[in-house]
Amino acid sequence: ADKINVAIDGPAGAGKSTVARMVAQKLSYIYVDTGAMYRAVTWYMIRKDIMPEDHDNVLQTVRNMVIELIPGEEVQKVIINGEDVTPHIRSLQVSGMVSQYAKIESIRTRLSQLQREMALGKGVVMDGRDIGTTVLPDAEVKIFMTASVKERALRRYKELKDAEQVTLEQLENDIAQRDLLDQSREISPLRRADDSILLDTTSMDIVQVVETIVSHCRSYA
Numbered sequence: 001a002d003k004i005n006v007a008i009d010g011p012a013g014a015g016k017s018t019v020a021r022m023v024a025q026k027l028s029y030i031y032v033d034t035g036a037m038y039r040a041v042t043w044y045m046i047r048k049d050i051m052p053e054d055h056d057n058v059l060q061t062v063r064n065m066v067i068e069l070i071p072g073e074e075v076q077k078v079i080i081n082g083e084d085v086t087p088h089i090r091s092l093q094v095s096g097m098v099s100q101y102a103k104i105e106s107i108r109t110r111l112s113q114l115q116r117e118m119a120l121g122k123g124v125v126m127d128g129r130d131i132g133t134t135v136l137p138d139a140e141v142k143i144f145m146t147a148s149v150k151e152r153a154l155r156r157y158k159e160l161k162d163a164e165q166v167t168l169e170q171l172e173n174d175i176a177q178r179d180l181l182d183q184s185r186e187i188s189p190l191r192r193a194d195d196s197i198l199l200d201t202t203s204m205d206i207v208q209v210v211e212t213i214v215s216h217c218r219s220y221a
């Protein structure tokens, strides 16, 4: 069958990356985690002390940045100017700041362009916030994955618990706050594409979600 592109969007902590990776594996497609790209840029900006308000500096820096994505079995690596930044991008500091940088036009333009290039050859499963609406509006299959804030916080909690000191309540607040910022920004906000399939995963397990998406992909071709 001909290869297609699959866009998976949704709010923070809906389980998009786990699911997208598994879907890609089943279809022998390439998985692209666009959130990791925004996180990597955020980490780099924080380390260079470049504040999101400093638009000129942000623009210069993002223009000159060399960004590489290396697909992997478990996690996709993000390399910025030759440096593997992957170990830093899931920290609470980056999660707390990423939406501030992700709303900046110069950053979105650069990253969207890279994302489109990666999808040119088809056979890509890409997850993010604006893939179905803006990055790949022609993706053959579009999924909008959600779950209640409580359930999403709980999933994140289980994932993070060992690594960082954080309460469930704190995570619930972080997630709700990030959703609000992502939905209300001016450029390509988090929004369900009209032609996407809505998947509420609150009471589904990962395997069910993956099966559902894969069957949509198979029935397309």
Ligand code: C5P
Pocket (backbone or CB within 6 Å): 012, 013, 034, 035, 036, 038, 039, 098, 099, 100, 102, 103, 127, 128, 129, 130, 131, 178, 182
């Ligand atoms: O998916 P993840 O939670 O890693 O994304 C981190 C942040 O990156 C999001 O909260 C959002 O601010 C930003 N993002 C975005 N557009 C995407 C992917 C992520 O604005 N396509």
